Amino acid sequence: MSRATAEVIPAPPVAKSHRRRFNAGDQVFTGLAYAAALLMIVIAVIFVIALVIPALPAITSFGVGFLTGRVWDPVHLRFGALPAIYGTLVTSAIGILLAFPIGLGAALFLAEEGGLSAIRGPLSFAIELLAAIPSVVIGLWAFFILTPIMRSIVDPFLNHTLGFLPFFRGGASGYGYLTAGVVLAIMVLPIMTALSRDVIRAVPRALREASLALGATNAESIWSVVLPFARVGITGAVLLSLGRALGETIAVTMVIGNSPNISASLFSLGYTLPSVIANEFTEAVGKVYQGALFELALILALITIVVNVLARLLIWRFKGSEPSVA
Amino acid sequence: MNRLIVRIAVDRLVTGLIAISVALAAIPVIILLLFVVIKGVPGILASGFFTQSFHPYGVPGGGVLNAIVGTLEIVGIGSLLAVPVGALIGIFLSEYGRNQIGDTVRFISDVLTGLPSIAFGIFGYTVLVATLGHFSAVSASVALAVLMLPVILRATETALLLVPHSLREAGLALGAPRWRVTMEVIVPAALGGIVTGALLAMARAAGETAPLLFTALGNDYLQTNPLRPMGALALTVFRNALLPYSNLQDQAWAAGLLLVMLVALTNILARIYVRRIQR
Numbered sequence: 001m002s003r004a005t006a007e008v009i010p011a012p013p014v015a016k017s018h019r020r021r022f023n024a025g026d027q028v029f030t031g032l033a034y035a036a037a038l039l040m041i042v043i044a045v046i047f048v049i050a051l052v053i054p055a056l057p058a059i060t061s062f063g064v065g066f067l068t069g070r071v072w073d074p075v076h077l078r079f080g081a082l083p084a085i086y087g088t089l090v091t092s093a094i095g096i097l098l099a100f101p102i103g104l105g106a107a108l109f110l111a112e113e114g115g116l117s118a119i120r121g122p123l124s125f126a127i128e129l130l131a132a133i134p135s136v137v138i139g140l141w142a143f144f145i146l147t148p149i150m151r152s153i154v155d156p157f158l159n160h161t162l163g164f165l166p167f168f169r170g171g172a173s174g175y176g177y178l179t180a181g182v183v184l185a186i187m188v189l190p191i192m193t194a195l196s197r198d199v200i201r202a203v204p205r206a207l208r209e210a211s212l213a214l215g216a217t218n219a220e221s222i223w224s225v226v227l228p229f230a231r232v233g234i235t236g237a238v239l240l241s242l243g244r245a246l247g248e249t250i251a252v253t254m255v256i257g258n259s260p261n262i263s264a265s266l267f268s269l270g271y272t273l274p275s276v277i278a279n280e281f282t283e284a285v286g287k288v289y290q291g292a293l294f295e296l297a298l299i300l301a302l303i304t305i306v307v308n309v310l311a312r313l314l315i316w317r318f319k320g321s322e323p324s325v326a
Numbered sequence: 327m328n329r330l331i332v333r334i335a336v337d338r339l340v341t342g343l344i345a346i347s348v349a350l351a352a353i354p355v356i357i358l359l360l361f362v363v364i365k366g367v368p369g370i371l372a373s374g375f376f377t378q379s380f381h382p383y384g385v386p387g388g389g390v391l392n393a394i395v396g397t398l399e400i401v402g403i404g405s406l407l408a409v410p411v412g413a414l415i416g417i418f419l420s421e422y423g424r425n426q427i428g429d430t431v432r433f434i435s436d437v438l439t440g441l442p443s444i445a446f447g448i449f450g451y452t453v454l455v456a457t458l459g460h461f462s463a464v465s466a467s468v469a470l471a472v473l474m475l476p477v478i479l480r481a482t483e484t485a486l487l488l489v490p491h492s493l494r495e496a497g498l499a500l501g502a503p504r505w506r507v508t509m510e511v512i513v514p515a516a517l518g519g520i521v522t523g524a525l526l527a528m529a530r531a532a533g534e535t536a537p538l539l540f541t542a543l544g545n546d547y548l549q550t551n552p553l554r555p556m557g558a559l560a561l562t563v564f565r566n567a568l569l570p571y572s573n574l575q576d577q578a579w580a581a582g583l584l585l586v587m588l589v590a591l592t593n594i595l596a597r598i599y600v601r602r603i604q605r
Contacts, residue, residue: 023503025503025505025506026503026504026505028505029504029505029508029509030422030505032414033414033415033417033418033421033422034418034422034427036411036414036415036417036418037415037418037419037422037423037427037428037431038427039411039415040415040431040434040435040475040479041427041430041431041434043434043472043475044434044437044438046449046453047438047445047449047472050448050449050452050453051445051448051449051452053452054448054452054456101347102347102350102351103347103351104347105343105344105346105347105348105351106344106347106348106350106351106352108344109344109345109347109348110348123348123351123352126352126355126356127351127352127355129355129590129593130354130355130358132529132530132533132589132590132593133355133358133359133533133586133589134532134533134534134535134560134582134585134586134589135533135535136533136535136560136563136564136582136585137358137362137533137563137582137585137586138358139563139564139567140362140563140567140578140579140582141358141361141362143567143568144365144567144575145357145361186354186358189351189354193351217333217334217336217337218337218340218341219336219337219339219340219341220333220336220337222340240440243440246442247441247442247443247444247445248442249442249443249444249535249536250535250536250560250564254564254567254568274442274444274536277444277448278444278536278539281539281540282539282540282543294448297444297445297448300442300444300445301441301442301445304440304441304442305437305440305441307440308436308437308439308440309436309437309440311440312436312440
């Protein structure tokens with residue numbers, strides 16, 4: 001390399017042996033890279049087997065009735081997944097309903113350019129920091145701080161003002177669906193905000209400016225230009241947040257009350273798919289009981305995979321690229 | 327004229343709502359951190375917090391040494407497994423991955439990212455705990471390693487793809503073989519992104535509780551053998567919070583604060599590193 005002059009061009013023997021050695025290096029490296037990629041596929045196959053095989057005893061012994069069974073009674077070995085599925089859907093729905101408007105509003109602010117840019121960076125950082133806080137710490141906070149607030153302030157207030165609805169009836173312990181939903185809202189807020197912000201930022205500036213130039217107010221151009229353009233991407237953001245909410249385990253387990261109920265009242269204690277598994281796994285004795293928990297895990301995995309794949313398709317369609325926040 | 331006033335009023339209202347939602351989005355993190363610090367500091371300052379292990383219920387004192395050692399060891403072994411493999415898969419994706427295999431790996435990675443963390447616990451349980459016949463720290467490390475893989479490989483791929491094509495072409499034009507161009511030109515240029523990804527993955531793994539419930543199980547005694555059940559900070563928080571002893575609850579808050587500091591430190595390190603690399 002160092003003697004790179006015109007005279008040195010014909011040097012076939014050296015170059016040949018070098019090339020052969022380098023090719024060997026290339027082959028080894030390529031082989032390693034392919035091996036790593038194949039390992040990923042092997043892991044996926046093992047993962048599927050690890051989720052499906054242990055659930056088989058329960059699937060064969062309970063059949064489809066498992067999904068619709070309303071009784072979860074480990075003592076008498078009667079297992080129905082409906083209370084847990086119901087609890088999962090209700091808490092996630094509350095979480096998304098609370099987080100969506102707040103996240104969208106925050107995203108609209110953070111995506112804007114110009115004025116107040118000094119506080120945008122710190123705000124973005126604060127909201128993303130929330131995503132980094134371990135869920136067990138959020139659960140700890142919710143268990144000691146949020147539940148008393150829910151019990152003595154929020155729940156009585158809702159009961160008083162909206163008590164004519166079946167959702168806000170009955171005594172409130174501070175635990176249950178509503179509290180779990182609030183916790184989930186806090187936990188999905190960062191993803192909802194960050195993803196929506198990125199989607200809104202991708203709206204072409206020219207479109208917004210055209211709308212403003214035509215005399216529309218800021219609110220009108222958000223409503224009739226920005227949001228319609230970003231709708232698909234925002235839907236994807238909501239679905240990704242939903243996927244996160246459905247699978248959240250520890251924080252929910254600490255505040256939902258862990259009791260297999262199906263009740264219209266959001267104040268009542270409940271159970272979710274992940275919290276049943278987390279709460280009962282170590283005490284589950286026998287193939288049938290354990291199998292039932294494994295089947296719950298399988299159901300949970302299937303639901304979240306469907307939601308996530310849908311979300312990614314939507315965001316991918318919107319941006320033509322991958323979502324920046326996983 | 328009247329309509330104009332309505333339009334302006336609506337605009338102001340929307341501006342106000344947006345401001346309120348920003349405040350609402352930023353408040354939880356502030357409140358959370360405030361409480362964790364206020365409630366956690368007394369426990370951290372208590373004597374023996376860092377030097378003793380768990381004391382039985384009702385016996386005052388005790389610390390979380392067993393959990394600190396456990397978290398570091400479990401996440402350490404997990405990182406040793408996940409970082410090289412994840413980086414290598416990321417290299418595969420960016421350098422050789424424009425094909426069916428690459429797309430399959432990307433799809434798997436996306437699905438793994440979306441899976442609830444509890445599923446990784448089940449994975450660790452069936453693959454290692456059930457086959458070995460007992461709970462162990464190493465099964466937790468494997469579960470966390472699989473959980474970390476998607477973060478690391480995606481960060482690596484993204485960082486490698488950001489390296490200017492001219493650098494690659496310059497290396498190849500000098501006659502260097504492809505693997506040397508990759509390892510000595512492209513990977514160093516993308517190191518910031520790769521290290522950031524690895525650090526973020528480690529921070530996430532350190533905070534996970536659900537996978538540990540089925541693998542490491544927890545241990546009140548100091549344990550360093552990775553083939554035995556082991557404690558972890560996240561498990562201490564989860565278990566102690568639900569116990570009716572105030573000194574143990576204080577420990578839960580303190581362990582939570584420690585966990586938050588660990589995660590924050592890792593995040594800050596990642597940011598500083600990126601800044602230094604970019605300079």
